[in-house]
Ligand SMILES: Cc1cc2nc3c(=O)[nH]c(=O)nc-3n(C[C@H](O)[C@H](O)[C@H](O)COP(=O)(O)OP(=O)(O)OC[C@H]3O[C@@H](n4cnc5c(N)ncnc54)[C@H](O)[C@@H]3O)c2cc1C
Ligand code: SF4
């Protein structure tokens with residue numbers, strides 16, 4: 101262990117699994133639990149939402165069908181913003197405060213791999229000073245939950261975990277059996293992830309010196325922001341990204357069919373989609389409130405805004421996904437038109453919470469289209485009711501073979 105209290109334990113090998121983002125469960129002694137824990141087999145959102153938040157999402161409450169159960173949502177920034185953070189560093193600051201106040205013994209999260217800054221490497225952090233090294237986003241997935249065993253072996257009983265939705269789903273499904281004394285779950289949204297190897301292909305299309313790119317973010321103003329090691333910043337409108345040059349399987353099927361964009365089983369979700377240039381917090385339960393309180397005056401908050409209408413954008417996206425026949429959704433548009441649309445979108449397109457709803461709707465319809473094409477037998481068990489509710493206004497609803505099993509009948513993958 102180094103002074104900052106950051107350790108990267110050696111982890112077991114991953115067991116072969118079909119749809120899998122290697123959340124870490126298959127590398128542990130409870131590897132057989134994948135069937136029960138995996139988001140890609142038969143997710144049980146209403147049951148787990150009830151266990152974690154005391155109730156399932158409520159269709160009568162504004163935005164819960166889209167974002168899951170919550171107490172409140174805010175736009176937020178940390179003051180001062182932390183260097184090297186993905187946004188202002190709220191996520192890692194929450195974990196720092198938990199360690200500073202002694203609320204937890206350790207934090208399970210990702211640091212950059214020493215040989216590749218874009219590769220996530222699971223680490224156990226026991227000192228607040230260690231969280232600075234974890235700031236920023238890596239592309240790819242890594243076996244976060246395999247750290248649960250070393251954490252237990254080291255005698256840590258009170259933990260915080262920072263995770264993406266497929267990791268948090270498996271954690272919550274197994275939480276009761278893990279027997280930790282206290283667990284804080286800080287989630288980030290996640291979408292369009294891919295392997296780190298694939299992500300390097302994308303970087304190589306964005307710059308002739310891809311190794312100098314230190315930061316990348318898909319911003320809510322329809323631009324990708326790139327930062328370079330010499331301090332340069334470049335923004336590219338989404339429509340001008342070289343998506344057509346990527347291989348059709350650039351995004352794995354898991355990440356094209358993942359049904360939880362906003363990390364509904366976290367105590368608090370820290371994202372940016374609904375923040376209109378700031379961060380966006382979804383405080384989901386009492387423990388989430390406890391986390392926000394730890395930041396005190398360091399957190400500046402305001403009401404989230406919402407503008408524009410999402411239906412046209414989602415319909416256009418659905419048509420593109422269906423046309424792309426299993427590949428990436430391409431927009432066939434001449435360059436001059438892309439420039440105009442790229443300029444218009446941040447001004448008249450969905451903004452704030454409506455932008456977040458747009459992305460969640462897109463994810464819902466995309467999941468159904470890709471699963472139907474590539475794993476039709478999984479549709480019945482993998483697509484939860486709330487995703488069907490989101491997809492219904494776009495003309496997608498359950499077909500006869502996709503009905504949920506009758507009560508008492510066994511369900512399986
Ligand atoms: C692959 C990916 C896609 C995302 N897509 C969206 C999106 O579409 N919309 C949205 O609102 N937000 C998205 N996010 C979250 C967003 O990028 C920010 O991480 C989040 O808003 C927190 O910002 P921050 O400044 O508070 O984070 P920081 O304080 O900089 O902390 C970031 C935390 O994320 C962890 N982390 C970084 N990379 C990974 C990874 N690959 N896997 C697991 N943990 C990781 C770090 O270890 C660190 O703890 C995504 C995150 C990831 C990893
Ligand atoms: S639970 Fe985790 S390790 Fe197991 S199949 Fe699912 S993603 Fe893979």
Ligand code: SF4
Pocket residue numbers: 121240241264265266267290291292293354355356358359
């Ligand atoms: S997009 Fe979904 S499946 Fe892919 S890494 Fe993110 S949470 Fe996991």
